[in-house]
Amino acid sequence: MVNLCMHISLPIPHKPAHHSYTTFHGRATTMLYTRRSSSTRCNGMPSAQTTTVAVPTRRSANYKPSFWDFNYIQSLTTQYTEERHSKRVLELIARVKMLLLHQEMEGDRRLDLIDDLQRLAISHHFEQEINKILNSIYHENCYDAKDRDLYTTSLEFRLLREHGFLVSQDVFDCFKNEKGDFKASLCDDRRGVLELYEASFLLTHGEETLELANEFATKHLQRIVEEGGDDHNLLERVRYALDLPIHWRIQRPNARWFIEAYGRRSEMNPTILELAKLEFNITQSMHQQELKLISRWWKQTRLCEKLPFARDRIVECYLWTLVGGLSQPQYGYSRIMATKANILITLLDDIFDVYATLEELHLFNDVIHRWDLEAVNQLPNYMQICFLTLNNFINEMACDVLKEQDILIIKYLRKSWQDLCKSFMQEAQWHAEGHTPTLDKYINNGWISSSVPVILSHTFFLITNPIQKTAVESLYQYQDLVRCPAVILRLANDLATSPNEMERGDVAESIQCYMKESGASVEEAREHARFLIWKSWKRMNEERVGNFQFPKEFIKKAVDLGRMAQYMYQLGDGHGIQNPHIKDRISSLFFESIV
Structure with missing residues (x-):
């Protein structure tokens, strides 16, 4: 088991010379100023001399400090780390599994249940049951146009495609008229049009029916919002979908909104709602503990102190890893390491995009490209500490993977950072040339x-x-x-x-x-x-x-x-x-x- 408390140990560098962070239009340039000094003439009388010194005038993006400082993160406490909550979750999971496997539940209700579990971000507890149900639907359903309604067809299509089943867009042909357009009468089925809209975002190139479905559904959903109505829950879902469809949304952030919306529904299941709330809070407590570890690492590196021009965004960087697919409990170590990578990406971006001179960037990019530790001496102090932190991070991660899987990945990790800096360098060059x-x-x-x-x-x-x-x-x-x-x-x-x-x-x-x-x-x-x-x-x-x-x-x-x-x-x-x-x-x- 990998130790989550690993920290990067760095030597404390000499304090860099003070720089003036000035906002102006253009990349960092070099400004000349004269410094008067005294020397002694041969007769013993002092004389004034002037020396021209080059001082880089640097930009600043005027980034604001983080909303959540070190002390705030370290002070976080929660009751949801207690064992009694974990035991209750297991009880609720067992009840929901029985509900999923209930043989008498109608097909469309079972589809609604699967959709709810996914949008509540608790479906990972029921992967086997869900896959079994969808596999049965896929192989038993002949997609006969008789007795099919728009809502069920669209929901079924979306869920099957989301889980990798190759369902043809032809299932929607029965809802078209002789001209090949979707029937105007479908607009009376507001739930169906909303679900058709959601299904259309799983299209691939050349699927004209789904392109038409998207245009048709978007137009009528916008009309629903304009006209309003008494069904406030439906209106809320329509507005939410028009902002961003389900297929383009991340489960966990979406879950907070959907838990609240689900709780207002008349057909809400109390067991499912309790499980969703409890799961959300327990998971949140786990993320708070990981943020504490990351913030301690961040403080120990002293990067915020040594690179004051850069963004302090450890919480946002953690959000990228969590929401970007690493939300489940077993990915704790992965979240911490990926967050460190995101923090270093942000620092490099600010060096290339805002602070460094073009000459410094050429030196830095060359050191990264050759990964030459000896050449680090040529870099200014702030680049030295950034490079050494990056190098230590890569070595730490490569060592962990080597211990777990007996494969050395240092050259691959370095290539990733080399490619990134090369692309940053190209943008800096375009900027310097005004191109x-x-x-x-x-x-x-x-x-x-x-x-x-x-x-x-x-x-x-x-x-x-x-x-x-x-x-x-x-x-x-x-x-x-x-x-x-x-x-x-x-x-x-x-x-x-x-x-x-x-x-x-x-x-x-x-x-x-x-x-x-x-x-x-x-x-x-x-x-x-x-x-x-x-x-x-x-x-x-x-x-x-x-x-x-x-x-x-x-x-x-x-x-x-x-x-x-x-x-x-x-x-x-x-x-x-x-x-x-x-x-x-x-x-x-x-x-x-x-x-």
Whole structure:
């Protein structure tokens, strides 16, 4: 069992010279100033001399301190670590299993139950039972158009596709008219239209029926919101779906909202509700303990002190790992190590994007590329401590994997960071030259600078057992399973952060690249970015069921990372600026239990 309390031990470096952090438009440059000094003439009288000294004038993004400081995190307490709560969970799980396996439960009610369990984030307790039910439905259902309603057909289609069953879009043909359009009479079935909308997001390239379904359902759901009505629960679900569909959402953050919505339903099952609340609170207590460990590591590295220009975002970095697919209890060590990786990614991003001069970046990128420990002496102090922390982290993780699986992964981990820094360097070079690349060139570099390849490579080694060399080689070919969530993250990030980053003079992003290349307006460019996200999701849906090179668990994590991107940037920049929306989301997820 890997010790979660491992810490990186670093020598304390000499205190760096004081820098002035100045906000201006443009990357860090060098400013000259004269310093007067005295010397002694041959007659013994002092004389004034001037020396020209180069001092870098550096930028600052004016990042605010973390909402949650070290003392706050260390002070967290909860009752849900007590054994009595764990025993109660086991009792409730047994009752829900009996409910799932009840032979007299009608088919559509069983589908509703599975959907509820998934959206309440407790379905992992019932994987065998759920797979058995869906497998039976898939093999016994001939999809006869007779007596099929829109709601049941759509829900069944979505659940089966979510679990990897190859269900044809043709199941919706019975709801079309002679012209091939969806029948107008379907609009009377509001629940059915909502479920059709949710099902349409599992489409792949070339599935025109599902494209039509999405257009049809979106149009009528928007009309439902405009018209209002007495069914407030349905209206709430419609608004929530239009904000982001289920297939693009992460289970655990979605669970908090759904637990509250489920509790207001007239057909709510008290046993299921109690289990969902208790599970949420127990899991929250586990995450609080892990945050304490991570915050102690962060304090011990002294990176926040030595790199004061960088973002202090350990809670947000932990959120990326938790929501990005590592939410289940058995991934405790994986969450801690992946969070450390995310913290280091954030530091590197701020070095390349904000603080360092171009000359320093060339030196740093060269040291990373050659992984030359001797050359670290050439770097400024703040880069030295960052590099050594990164090197220690890689060695620690590689040592842990070596002990567990007898495979040495140092060269693979280093390659991930080398590729990331190379992409950061390209963006810094474009910025220094005042160059706006074409959209294709920007994305071809930007999906790597999104950091998704680094995150997924570490995730692969943290959760895969046994590690197959052929799978590792495929991983570093950066196939669509890696590219698709990376493109989604890059574009979602740009949509949320572009105005702020352009204001402070950062490198042109996808919006600006497309505007310059095509002459499009800002809104047209933003709409094009949304279209590219839509395309990437279609390709990722194919990877979910058609990729056999990687374990299913890793594929799920890759898909979840695409979901996490849209969650983090749905309401603005949730990582850098720390907008109020993400503060509320994090507080409800990590710090506020459900009553």
